[in-house]
Amino acid sequence: MIFHPDIYERPAAEIARISDGLLSETVDRAIACSPYYGEALAAIGPVRSRSGLSALPTTPKEALQARPDDFLAVPAREIVELVSTTGTTGEPVFVPMTRNDVERLSETERRGFSWLGAAPGMRFHLAATMDNLFVAGLAYHEGLRKIGAAAIRVGVQPAQRHLDLMRALRPDGIVAVPSMMAALARLAREAGIDLRAIAPARALLIGDAIRGADLTSNALGRIIEAAWGSELFSTYGLTEAGTAFHECAAHRGLHIHPDILLAEVVDESGAPLPPGEAGELVITTLQVEAMPLIRYRTGDITFVVPGDCPCGRGGMRIGPILGRKAHRLKVKGTTVYPKTIEDALVAIDGIENFVLVAECEADGTDRLLVRVGTRRSADAAFRNAIGETLLAKARVTPEIVFESPASVDASLYEGGRRKPRTFIDRR
Ligand SMILES: [Zn+2]
The missing domain is CATH 3.40.50.12780 (ANL, N-terminal domain)
Known part of the structure; x- marks a missing residue:
């Protein structure tokens, strides 16, 4: 060499x-x-x-x-x-x-x-x-x-x-x-x-x-x-x-x-x-x-x-x-990578952790769910703030559900993973 x-x-x-x-x-x-x-x-x-x-x-x-x-x-x-x-x-x-x-x-x-x-x-x-x-x-x-x-x-x-x-x-x-x-x-x-x-x-x-x-x-x-x-x-x-x-x-x-x-x-x-x-x-x-x-x-x-x-x-x-490449999503006509959504979520105050879940819709497009771990009260204002940020930065409006940070953590490290899995692909 x-x-x-x-x-x-x-x-x-x-x-x-x-x-x-x-x-x-x-x-x-x-x-x-x-x-x-x-x-x-x-x-x-x-x-x-x-x-x-x-x-x-x-x-x-x-x-x-x-x-x-x-x-x-x-x-x-x-x-x-x-x-x-x-x-x-x-x-x-x-x-x-x-x-x-x-x-x-x-x-x-x-x-x-x-x-x-x-x-x-x-x-x-x-x-x-x-x-x-x-x-x-x-x-x-x-x-x-x-x-x-x-x-x-x-x-x-x-x-x-x-x-x-x-x-x-x-x-x-x-x-x-x-x-x-x-x-x-x-x-x-x-x-x-x-x-x-x-x-x-x-x-x-x-x-x-x-x-x-x-x-x-x-x-x-x-x-x-x-x-x-x-x-x-x-x-x-x-x-x-x-x-x-x-x-x-x-x-x-x-x-x-x-x-x-x-x-x-x-x-x-x-x-x-x-x-x-x-x-x-x-x-x-x-x-x-x-x-x-x-x-x-x-x-x-x-x-x-x-x-x-x-x-x-x-x-x-x-x-x-x-x-x-394998994670590329097509959500309501918009092509997006989970990473773009993750980058946007990281910047939002009050979000402790998150997992994205992709599923296949009956019409062949992708359905995206964002599980947000937070200690904040999950009110409409918080939900709207997240929705607006995702629309501005990633051009998507996924479904958002609020959970405890511990429950999101359990998914992130499921099966004793070495790295957290922030994207679960069920398509
Ligand atoms: Zn250089």
């Missing part, structure tokens, strides 16, 4: 040359070593540049779920880690990794941490779990080790434990999911704790978008910024790709690491879309040994950010994840 940590500083033609060389290697090796690609790409000649990429068939997640062993491109004795996706849509995918694949993962996170200012001597509060086959916890731990900064492996703990440890150890940074940061802010406010006095200077946020389509902070991002005062850095990781995308200090989209991964945003037919247009994110892994993926359909909707990043780094950037 050859990493190019300075790849972003090189001229565009040089970045393309490096990516193209690694792509060519990836395709040749996948055809030779992975039974799935040996079959799927048998009739297709070598691919020598990214312009030839769109001629290749896309790889659906279903293929990976149905024939995982056929994607393995190394002997079993070379596998040192097995990680898995959460299985938000369908069966979880188990991803094998070699020692070099773990090294590739570490290098990506080293870059992400260095962009947010991590340095030797610093300490980071890691609120991402290391266990349950979760790749991100491992990635952050490895990334910090490469930086030379200290990892405080807190994992998933009660809110009070997080606050106690932050007060005792004063970390320079935190890695967490945005909803946890918002929940900690609420608890600190209720308990009269001055969060800003113990808040780390920077936070790396994974799992949910903290930016809107215009790349500025969305409601969730603004809530966290106001309560913590930390500089927020968004990141988007993909278990199957064994890597992540990172925001730089300019906060203008998520940079791709061009010697680690290639990305495209495509329409239904798999044809690449122009910058700014939303479609499905498709990735091709570079320098992966155990399970290389070529034109893998992630099921996530985003767009290529047009223009150059003010930070000066070259290579492609993507916007925030706007939603899951």
